[in-house]
Amino acid sequence: MEQDFPYAVYPSLDGRVVFITGGGSGIGESLVRHFCAQGSIVTFIDIAEDASRALVESIKSEGHRAPDFIPCDLRDIEALQAAIRATQEKHGAIRVLLNNAGNDDRHRTEDVTVAYWDDRMAVNQRHQFFAAQAVRPMMRDAGGGSIVNFGSITWMVGDADCPAYVTSKAAITGLTRALAREFGPERIRVNCMIPGWVMTERQMRLWLTPEGERQIAERQCLQDRVQPSDIARMALFLAADDSHMCTSQHFIVDGGWV
Template identity: 80%
Template sequence: MTGEIENGAIYPSLKDRSVFITGGGRGIGESLVEHFCAQGSHVAFVDIAEEPSRRLVERIGAKGDPAPHFIPCDLRDIESLRKAIAEAAERNGPIRVLCNNAGNDDRHRTEDVSVDYWDDRMAVNVRHQFFAAQAVRPHMKAAGGGSIINFGSITWMVGDPDCPAYVTSKAAITGMTRALAREFGPERIRVNCMIPGWVMTERQVRLWLNPEGERQIAERQCLPDRLYAPDIARMALFLGADDSRMCSSQQFIVDGGWV
């Protein structure tokens, strides 16, 4: 099972809509790109991993869906991110949906964290989300509104003990979402925070899904099924579509009932 379902929702408002996704080459981001393309959206995405990103573009095009536009980008370089957003808007029209998905949850212990590592985790997980929102705001305002979807994590809600810098950055995203939603709201720009649980991406399964992890899922989740990237992508579609036009400054938790 991969989390795919038959006869998933179609959102007419997403057809031909300009969508920008960070970290779109792998994992949850890959599924976001696939699902928005399947809705007929004009998708541009950035990622530091070029090979899987280019394979994704080819795979989607081969299915007959509108092929996304891939822009290589290291999101720690804010100027490169700004240029990528400008390129996407020039190609696809004013950006109406931003999925601030990119992040990295490498494990670490407090005693091993240096100042440089801490700053890098903030740059990888939260700083680029703010500057991407800043960059798309004029596009959305000119278009009469839009949807910014920031990606947090349940890790800060449960207080995971093995990645304190990551947990801190993800908690910060919730606060940032609330602030931006209040500021951008008069321009009909909605800002929400997606809170995924433990999603069974290839990376998560390869690095951390062991018998102990399986027991933890069985004990903590209300639902018995595993959580997959398409489960997250389908919520993102709703938040990007006009169906959620009065949803802003909220957290949308998709975790199988973990927290």
């Protein structure tokens, strides 16, 4: 269950332009809601148009500045980078990029084809590089920015039921460190968020079985369930000026699973 605590407000995020991939549901939805609540100018992309438009209306009804939603399949890199350019043209330089989008469908090694493997890399990893490539010049010219790439603890624990996904998420740690070193002189910070088993609607519907509950009880140090909001609050910190000397790191939010 979500818990009612007084959480931080980050003045540096008020009015800051933020771009979020996969913002229509799950962790992405929570990211959109939390950054809008901070007063950020948020644009998000997703392929789920109905859910995304409903999210925009929900945030508007709560009295926050409504985010912009751009329908986009981020496997189409030209469309992704066009959405980034459109955001800059409308709102100014993007100062925060949250590379959140991904898909952890289960699969077995013997069933993986070349086409499926390439698609998993496109869905989970390739777009993160090209989104960072697109925002870099505007962040540099604006005096800096924050890029948060989203990984997963699956590569740390070696999950056996999704090898292509595990591979793509492991690659994000290397990508993060390489970009942090290259972009650092331009005051662009690049970090990797590594969520544990987050209780999104999809995870609970597909995989939170009694066996899964027992696994959480055995593996997590903390017995509360990791919520999308737990990930969003760490992302707020990494996006804000409060973390201005944090870069080239991975930040694990998993209740102590690994």
